[in-house]
Amino acid sequence: MSFAIEVHDLHKSFGSSVALDGLDLEVETGEVHAFLGPNGSGKSTTIRILLGLMRADSGTVTLLSGDPWADVESLHRRLAYVPGDVKLWPNLSGGEVIDLLGRLRGGLNASKRGNLVERFELDPTKKGHTYSKGNRQKVALVAALSCDVDLLVLDEPTSGLDPLMEGIFRQAIQAVRADGRTVLLSSHILSEVEALADRLSIIRSGRNVETGSLADLRHLTRTTVDAVLTNPPVLQEISALDGVADARLDGDRLRCSVETTHLGDLLAHLGPHGIRSLTSQPPSLEELFMEQYRHSSPATTPRPVGVRA
Amino acid sequence: MSGYAGTGTLVRLALRRDRVLIPVCLLGFIALAGGSARSTVALYPDPTQAVAAARAAALSPAIVGMYGPIAAPDNPDSIGAFKTLVLGGLFLAIFAFAIVRRHTRTEEDAGRTELVGAGVVGRRAPLTAAVLIAAATVLITSLGSSLSMAGAGLGLAGSLAFGVAWAGIGLSFVGVTAVAAQLTETTRGCAAVALGTLGATYLLRAVGDTTSGAGWLTWLSPIGWAEKVEVYGANRVLVFLLPLVVTVGLVAVAFALLQRRDLGSGLVAARPGPATAAASLRSPLALAWRLQRGLLVGWAIGFAVLGLVLGAVAGSVSAFVDSPEIADMLAKLGGNAPSLGDTFISTELHFMAVAAAAYGISAALRLTSEEADLHTEQVLATPASRRAHLGAHAVIALGGSALLMLVMGTGVAVGAAGEYGGLGGALGHLLPAALAPVPAVWVCVGLALVVYGALPKVVVVAWALLAGFLAVGEFGPLFGLPTVVVDLSPFSHGAMVPGGAVPGAPLAALALLAAALVLAAGVTFRRRDLVSG
Numbered sequence: 001m002s003f004a005i006e007v008h009d010l011h012k013s014f015g016s017s018v019a020l021d022g023l024d025l026e027v028e029t030g031e032v033h034a035f036l037g038p039n040g041s042g043k044s045t046t047i048r049i050l051l052g053l054m055r056a057d058s059g060t061v062t063l064l065s066g067d068p069w070a071d072v073e074s075l076h077r078r079l080a081y082v083p084g085d086v087k088l089w090p091n092l093s094g095g096e097v098i099d100l101l102g103r104l105r106g107g108l109n110a111s112k113r114g115n116l117v118e119r120f121e122l123d124p125t126k127k128g129h130t131y132s133k134g135n136r137q138k139v140a141l142v143a144a145l146s147c148d149v150d151l152l153v154l155d156e157p158t159s160g161l162d163p164l165m166e167g168i169f170r171q172a173i174q175a176v177r178a179d180g181r182t183v184l185l186s187s188h189i190l191s192e193v194e195a196l197a198d199r200l201s202i203i204r205s206g207r208n209v210e211t212g213s214l215a216d217l218r219h220l221t222r223t224t225v226d227a228v229l230t231n232p233p234v235l236q237e238i239s240a241l242d243g244v245a246d247a248r249l250d251g252d253r254l255r256c257s258v259e260t261t262h263l264g265d266l267l268a269h270l271g272p273h274g275i276r277s278l279t280s281q282p283p284s285l286e287e288l289f290m291e292q293y294r295h296s297s298p299a300t301t302p303r304p305v306g307v308r309a
Numbered sequence: 310m311s312g313y314a315g316t317g318t319l320v321r322l323a324l325r326r327d328r329v330l331i332p333v334c335l336l337g338f339i340a341l342a343g344g345s346a347r348s349t350v351a352l353y354p355d356p357t358q359a360v361a362a363a364r365a366a367a368l369s370p371a372i373v374g375m376y377g378p379i380a381a382p383d384n385p386d387s388i389g390a391f392k393t394l395v396l397g398g399l400f401l402a403i404f405a406f407a408i409v410r411r412h413t414r415t416e417e418d419a420g421r422t423e424l425v426g427a428g429v430v431g432r433r434a435p436l437t438a439a440v441l442i443a444a445a446t447v448l449i450t451s452l453g454s455s456l457s458m459a460g461a462g463l464g465l466a467g468s469l470a471f472g473v474a475w476a477g478i479g480l481s482f483v484g485v486t487a488v489a490a491q492l493t494e495t496t497r498g499c500a501a502v503a504l505g506t507l508g509a510t511y512l513l514r515a516v517g518d519t520t521s522g523a524g525w526l527t528w529l530s531p532i533g534w535a536e537k538v539e540v541y542g543a544n545r546v547l548v549f550l551l552p553l554v555v556t557v558g559l560v561a562v563a564f565a566l567l568q569r570r571d572l573g574s575g576l577v578a579a580r581p582g583p584a585t586a587a588a589s590l591r592s593p594l595a596l597a598w599r600l601q602r603g604l605l606v607g608w609a610i611g612f613a614v615l616g617l618v619l620g621a622v623a624g625s626v627s628a629f630v631d632s633p634e635i636a637d638m639l640a641k642l643g644g645n646a647p648s649l650g651d652t653f654i655s656t657e658l659h660f661m662a663v664a665a666a667a668y669g670i671s672a673a674l675r676l677t678s679e680e681a682d683l684h685t686e687q688v689l690a691t692p693a694s695r696r697a698h699l700g701a702h703a704v705i706a707l708g709g710s711a712l713l714m715l716v717m718g719t720g721v722a723v724g725a726a727g728e729y730g731g732l733g734g735a736l737g738h739l740l741p742a743a744l745a746p747v748p749a750v751w752v753c754v755g756l757a758l759v760v761y762g763a764l765p766k767v768v769v770v771a772w773a774l775l776a777g778f779l780a781v782g783e784f785g786p787l788f789g790l791p792t793v794v795v796d797l798s799p800f801s802h803g804a805m806v807p808g809g810a811v812p813g814a815p816l817a818a819l820a821l822l823a824a825a826l827v828l829a830a831g832v833t834f835r836r837r838d839l840v841s842g
Contacts, residue, residue, distance in 0.1 A: 044841070051690050054838040073692045081690035087683040089600065090418075090495050093582025096590060103591040104691035125581040129418075129494065140687075153690075 002029045003062070004151050004182040005050065010059035012045055012206075019045040021206035023059070027184055032177050034197035035186040038293045042206040043186045044084060047155050050184075051081060064151060077106050080144035084155035084186070086136040088128030094139040095124030101143040113146040119168050134160035145172050152176060152183045158192060170195055190289060202292045210292055221288055222257040224281045225266065229254060230274030241266060252276075315430035319438035323412050331446055334404055338450045341397060342471070343457030346389035350462065359385035366391070374515045374622045375657070377532075381542030386463040390471050390540050398475055398535050399511060401450060402482035405443050406503045409486035412439035414499040417490075423572060436567055440487055440560055447479030467541030474535035477552035481531035482507060484559025491566035494574055501607060508611055512618065519622060531555070593693045597701035600679075601672055605709045608668045612661070612713045616720020619657050620735075623650045623725045650728055651807045654721060655742065661717050662746030662800060663779050669710035669754035670771050676702045676761050677768045680840055689839065699834050703758055703827055710750045718743025742807040748819035749799035753778070755826025762833035765840050 005027035012020040020042045027033040037043050048054040050063055052072040061068055066075045088097055098117075102108025117124055120138045131139065137160050144152060152173075158166050166189075173196050176183055187193055193200060194214060202210040202217075210217060222245070235249045243262030248255050258266045263280065270278075283291070324331075353359035363382035366372045377395035381387045413436055416422045422435055455472030459465045482503065489502035514533035517526030527533035537548045589595055676699065679685045688698055721743065722735035729735035757771035764770065778798035785795040795801050799822075803815035 048686075048839065048841060051686075053686055053689055053841075072689075073694050076690060076692040079690075081687070083683060083686060083690075085683055087687075089684060090497075091582075091603075092599070093584070095584040096582060096586040099586035100590050100596060101687065101691060103586075104593070104688065104693050106692060124584040127580075127582050 003027060004029045004064060005033075005184060006060070006062040007046070007050075008060045010046070010049065010061060011057045012042075012049065012054065013057060019206055020049075020056070020059075023203060023206060024208045024211075025201055025203075026211070027182060028199070029182055030177070030180045031198040032173060032183040032185060032196050034193040034200035035184055035203070036188070036193065036200060036289065036292075037203040041203050043203065044155055045206075046203075047081075047153055047184075047186065050153060051079075052076075078149050079151040079153060080105060080147045080149045081153045082137070082140045082144045082155065082157045084157075084159070086133075086140040088131060088136055088139060090127065090129035092128050093125055094122060094128065094131060094135070097128065097139055098124065098143040098146065101140075102146055105147050105149065108143070108146040109148055110146075112148075113142065116142045116145055116172070119172075120165060132160070134162065134165065137161060138165065141169065141172075145176070150181055152181065154183065155186045156188065157185070158187070158189060166192065190286060202289070204293065217288060217292075218260070218282055221260060221283045221291055223260050223263055223283065224257050225255070225263075226279045226281075227254045227270060227275055228252055228277045229270065230276055231272075233270075233273050238266075238269075241269060312431035312433035313437055314434060315425075315428065316434040316437045316441075319412075319425070319430065319434050320441060323438055323442050327408070327411075327442070331408070331442075335446060335450050335453065338397065338401060338404070339453040339457045342393050342454035342475075343461045345393045345397075346458045346463055347461040349392060350385070350389045353385070353388070356385040359388050363388045363391070374519045374618065377514070377536045378518055380536070380539035384464075384467070384541045386467055387541040389461065389463050390458065390467070394471065394474060394535060394540060395511075395514075395532055397454075398478040398532055399507065401447065401475055401479045402507050402531075403504070404450070405447050405479045405482045406486045406500075406507070408443040408446060409439050409483055410490060410496065410499050410503070412442065413487070414490040414493070415496050417572065418494075418496045426572060433564060433567065436487060436490075436563060440483055440563075443483045443486075444480060444556075447483060448476055451476035451479065464541060466544050470538050470544035470546055471540040473546045473549045474538040474540055477538070477549050478531050478535050480556040481534075481552045481559075484556040484563070487563035488559050488566065491563050491570065497604075501603075505607070512614065515618060593688060593697045593701040594704060596688070597675075597705050601675060601702070601705045601709070604672065605668075605705070605712070608709070608713055609716050612665075612716045613720045615661070616717045617724040619654070620721035620724020620726075623654050623657075623721065623728065650725065654725070654739065655804075655806045657721075658714075658717070658743055658746065659782070659800065659804065662714065662750055663775070663782075665710045665713040665717070665746075666750045666753040666775055666778075668713055669706045669750055670757040670775060672706035672709055673702060673754050673757040674761060674768050674771060675705075676758075677765060680765065683841070686839055686841065695835050696831050699758070699762070699831055703754070703830070706754045706758075707751055707823075707827075710754060711744070711747045714743050714747050714750070715740070739807050741811055742805050742809070745803055745805040745811065745816065746800065748803060748816050748823060751823035752799040752819055752826065755823040755830070758830035759826050759833065762830035762837070765837070 003026050005025060007023060007025040010020050010023040010025075011018075023042065023046060025035070025046065035043055035046075045054065049056050049061060050068050052068040052075070055069050064075055064078050068075060088094070092100070095117075098113060099108070102113070120142060122135065122138045122142060124139075126135075128136075137157060141157055144154070158169050161169060170192065173183060173185070177198075183196075185193070185196065197214070199211065199213050200217070201208055229252055232249060232252050232254065235247060238244060238249075238254065238256060239247045241262070242265065243259035244256050244266060246255075246257050254270075256266075260282075267278075350359070353362060360383055363379050363385070366388070367379040367382045375396075376391055379387050379391055416425075416435065425435070426432070451472040454475060455468045458471055459468040485506050486499070486503045489499045489506070492502055493499050510530040510532050514527045514530040514536065517523050517528070517530070517533060518536070520526075527536060531552055534548055534551050538545055590599060676685070679702075685698065689695060718740045719736065722729075722732060722739045725739070726732045726735045729738050753771075753775055756774055757768070760768050760771045778800055781790065781795055781798045782800050785798075799819055803812045803819055805812055
């Protein structure tokens with residue numbers, strides 16, 4: 001297994017505020033890896049370190065087998081970046097920006113460029129400051145996707161795109177994956193992650209909390225169980241079972257959540273009580289993320305920026 | 310009339326944001342007016358001497374073109390206001406421009422007006438707040454300067470008239486900027502319109518003051534109106550009605566334009582650009598040139614025009630009057646050369662070198678706005694190295710400032726060709742003197758680059774250094790500062806008068822220092838994190 005990105009125990013502080021606190025991240029070559037986390041959890045800082053725009057305080061970072069701080073120029077020939085906040089030069093047209101960034105990367109694929117401009121319905125003659133947020137993102141996306149590079153680093157690239165363009169973006173990323181290239185995709189759009197990502201990493205307060213495929217993550221979380229029983233058990237008995245939480249007994253109806261690995265144990269325990277009906281619900285993607293996002297310990301919860309104590 | 314809701318809140322917000330900028334600049338102006346008055350008067354302990362110098366200066370078109378006429382040469386006080394009325398007024402106009410633009414077009418360009426406008430804020434409120442704050446700042450600055458000049462021992466009536474004259478200039482440019490902010494879509498476009506107007510009004514009065522039969526031109530310029538107040542002479546404060554009417558008119562025009570345009574747009578709509586980039590746009594240097602060429606061309610045109618005017622004026626200086634008082638005055642204002650024309654040119658070149666350094670610093674600090682606007686991040690995410698990125702803007706700043714001095718020298722030579730037996734002779738005589746300050750200018754640019762490389766959050770230090778060098782050079786000799794202090798300014802080294810010997814060693818030393826500073830900037834920039842947003 002080769003890795004396009006390997007990050008171990010990464011630390012970065014800005015003054016007294018800790019942005020990254022021992023982050024690990026592994027992106028396999030050829031996969032689309034989603035990078036998720038609440039606002040302010042350190043995603044953009046990680047990306048800036050990967051791009052050599054910032055230097056880590058400690059930890060190891062390997063990008064395309066190189067050091068992102070020391071080997072900036074050679075590594076950047078092999079990657080393209082779409083920032084989360086695309087700012088264009090006000091007096092350059094969109095087409096000029098696409099060509100400039102492409103040439104700085106060592107040349108772009110003219111047929112891909114023409115095709116992408118058309119599919120994204122982008123007017124390349126408009127001046128930078130007249131584009132809307134979504135159109136600025138399209139400019140940066142076309143510039144990045146027109147280059148035949150090994151790695152795409154995308155920081156919330158679709159937050160301003162309409163659903164139609166979001167669809168075009170997904171097709172483009174699938175084509176990139178089909179070419180065997182690697183994508184690091186930071187996103188808050190869960191349906192996008194579900195559609196595109198092979199694996200994902202969730203970070204919170206500057207550290208990795210979960211990595212794996214969606215199926216792996218689902219497996220790690222809880223399933224809701226709603227059962228009607230002929231002969232209801234004592235509530236405490238159920239609550240005491242391993243992996244069971246939030247158990248409630250309402251007459252003959254039992255509702256609880258159970259860690260997916262303990263689902264079988266629970267069902268075996270309920271069997272003798274006469275199951276009349278049973279629904280078990282795997283967690284939705286939203287619940288999965290809510291769960292992962294929410295459980296930050298109070299000590300490491302970042303304070304909202306701009307709010308005075 | 311509706312549309313003013315929220316003006317009070319916006320005024321408080323602006324005052325909160327400007328709580329350092331406005332008081333510091335305001336006090337600076339007041340100190341400049343009083344300090345300059347005190348030190349110029351101190352130059353001439355004997356009033357009759359001052360009167361003689363004032364009379365002589367009033368007769369010299371070179372001095373009048375630069376500083377304006379002296380309203381009442383017989384009143385020794387008038388020489389105390391002489392250096393500050395027009396030049397200080399020019400800076401006050403820039404101050405007024407900066408305040409108005411900061412709270413109108415800059416905010417709109419950054420999208421913050423949209424954020425604010427969605428609240429209970431009237432459409433007219435942001436412009437109203439900006440005009441109110443700028444006008445109040447101009448009035449307080451003017452009144453304070455009056456008092457500080459009176460405090461320096463000048464007559465009270467004349468000092469108050471001086472304040473009135475300054476207020477007229479400042480208010481006019483509150484109005485000009487209010488209109489300029491509506492006309493163009495970008496912050497830079499607003500600066501081009503407003504500062505271009507300021508330059509034109511300065512030149513209008515310079516020509517009007519020095520050319521017989523063209524005196525009416527002075528009446529077309531807000532800076533000219535300040536001269537027409539005749540401070541420490543007739544004290545015609547009623548002239549103030551002119552700028553007052555013009556200011557009210559311009560602000561009304563600005564509001565009318567505001568009603569006709571959409572938020573974020575200007576009256577001058579952006580034209581579409583090319584769908585693909587020119588083949589040459591492929592390197593950090595090409596990008597830097599593309600971003601900076603407009604500014605450089607604008608400065609070069611300004612330098613060319615000023616050079617021609619100064620050259621023409623210089624040509625008439627020596628023929629005009631061979632008075633020892635003028636020679637003495639010019640020598641005290643700076644420079645020391647065999648002929649009067651050369652002395653004059655030497656003085657002006659010294660002054661223009663500081664202006665070229667101001668250009669160089671602003672071009673170098675384009676790096677800061679590029680970084681803050683997140684453009685640098687995109688460029689550096691490509692194989693473009695930090696050295697190439699910083700170097701590209703450094704080349705523009707260093708080359709551009711040298712080009713400006715070349716343009717200035719050529720302009721002066723063309724204007725004064727008759728005086729030196731043809732253009733060839735004039736170029737040979739004047740160009741070396743025009744280029745001699747370039748290494749000092751480069752040191753200023755190098756300092757700005759180092760500040761950017763090492764301390765990107767306090768690049769204002771680069772401007773403070775230039776202001777310090779200017780102060781040391783302009784006022785050091787007046788205040789009798791020790792040579793050690795005066796020598797801290799790069800402009801104190803390697804100066805040469807036209808036709809003089811080229812001071813090779815100091816110039817080479819300055820050039821080496823500049824090169825070391827640029828290298829240091831590259832090293833410090835390479836080692837730091839990019840400032841993100």
